[in-house]
Amino acid sequence: MNHYELTLILNPDLASKFDPYKEHFESVLSQLGFNIHYCENVGIRELAYTIGINKKGHYLIYQLDGDPANINELETKIKYDNSVIRHLVLKTDTVTESDSFLTQDTKEAKKRTEERAHEAKLKAQVQQQPKPTASEIKEDESSSEEKKDESPSGEEEIPTTEETSEKTESENEEQS
Amino acid sequence: MKKLTLPENFDHKNIDILKQFITETGKIIPARVSGITAPEQRKLTKAVKIARFLALIPYTDKQI
Numbered sequence: 001m002n003h004y005e006l007t008l009i010l011n012p013d014l015a016s017k018f019d020p021y022k023e024h025f026e027s028v029l030s031q032l033g034f035n036i037h038y039c040e041n042v043g044i045r046e047l048a049y050t051i052g053i054n055k056k057g058h059y060l061i062y063q064l065d066g067d068p069a070n071i072n073e074l075e076t077k078i079k080y081d082n083s084v085i086r087h088l089v090l091k092t093d094t095v096t097e098s099d100s101f102l103t104q105d106t107k108e109a110k111k112r113t114e115e116r117a118h119e120a121k122l123k124a125q126v127q128q129q130p131k132p133t134a135s136e137i138k139e140d141e142s143s144s145e146e147k148k149d150e151s152p153s154g155e156e157e158i159p160t161t162e163e164t165s166e167k168t169e170s171e172n173e174e175q176s
Numbered sequence: 177m178k179k180l181t182l183p184e185n186f187d188h189k190n191i192d193i194l195k196q197f198i199t200e201t202g203k204i205i206p207a208r209v210s211g212i213t214a215p216e217q218r219k220l221t222k223a224v225k226i227a228r229f230l231a232l233i234p235y236t237d238k239q240i
């Protein structure tokens with residue numbers, strides 16, 4: 001008997017099929033004589049790099065007890081399972097029966113994304129309601145100011161552009 | 177570089193610790209730079225390499 005830590009990265013598209021899949025997988029484990037000490041359901045995390053076409057993965061970490069002779073059989077079963085993106089079996093000295101840092105980290109990341117989405121929604125709502133009036137006033141002010149600013153400078157600029165256009169025309173004539 | 181300390185118990189799942197010992201490009205920082213002991217560095221490299229395989233830490237910054 002050895003202690004093992006089995007990490008699975010599942011396809012995040014499983015979604016509603018996840019619970020039946022987990023039950024099925026645990027029955028496979030018990031069939032092979034593995035005793036499940038602890039199952040850590042980390043949840044969907046963003047992968048550090050894409051695996052195949054997947055940018056996210058559902059992490060599952062099992063703490064197992066079992067016969068080393070059955071590990072190969074388990075690995076072949078996982079290998080031909082299409083919903084598993086990546087797996088790793090590690091032999092460990094002790095069995096830990098608590099959630100690791102990963103679960104906490106994914107929960108925090110989820111919170112952050114939810115908060116961001118919530119803030120973005122609030123911002124969008126705020127922008128939609130009072131902005132038209134405020135922005136109109138601002139635009140009026142800015143446009144009037146721009147007109148004042150532009151009027152002297154615009155007069156100065158126009159002749160220069162005309163001169164350059166004339167120059168280019170004369171140059172073109174010379175070239176032809 | 178400021179001297180870093182490695183806690184006694186850590187593994188490939190403690191990515192907050194591992195991230196202190198890799199560069200922006202994903203390389204493992206040498207022990208002579210980070211100041212940790214040789215046995216600690218051996219443990220660290222194993223943990224980093226497992227974490228990389230499980231896509232918890234990038235191998236490089238060139239991967240998308």
